[in-house]
Amino acid sequence: MITLNGIDPKRIANNIIPFEPTHPGELLKDELHERGISQKRFAEVVDVPYTALNEILNGKRPMSVDFSLRVEAALNIEADLFINMQTRYNTQTARKDSNLSQKLEKIRSLCASLL
Numbered sequence: 001m002i003t004l005n006g007i008d009p010k011r012i013a014n015n016i017i018p019f020e021p022t023h024p025g026e027l028l029k030d031e032l033h034e035r036g037i038s039q040k041r042f043a044e045v046v047d048v049p050y051t052a053l054n055e056i057l058n059g060k061r062p063m064s065v066d067f068s069l070r071v072e073a074a075l076n077i078e079a080d081l082f083i084n085m086q087t088r089y090n091t092q093t094a095r096k097d098s099n100l101s102q103k104l105e106k107i108r109s110l111c112a113s114l115l
Contacts, residue, residue, distance in 0.1 A: 021092035023059035
């Protein structure tokens with residue numbers, strides 16, 4: 001394990017990864033609830049199938065750039081917020097993938113030997 005001044009990088013405050021990543025759909029779901037907007041009505045307004053919206057709100061489908069821009073137009077919440085959240089969610093989820101973690105460790109080992 002590579003350490004920074006003898007400290008494991010995972011123990012440094014800025015490097016802490018949340019136990020469970022937050023899907024941007026959760027934020028949108030809360031926002032719709034607070035504004036009293038039904039999922040069915042919102043799906044009609046942003047012109048997406050209700051089932052697709054429901055899957056996004058329940059974290060079963062990613063929030064695309066196109067959809068984030070529709071949300072921005074409808075609710076005046078910057079699309080970048082949702083796009084960045086989705087990217088962080090994807091990254092955190094990928095980091096938890098044990099197969100990918102093994103591949104990354106192999107890459108790190110190979111690259112360390114090149115130095």
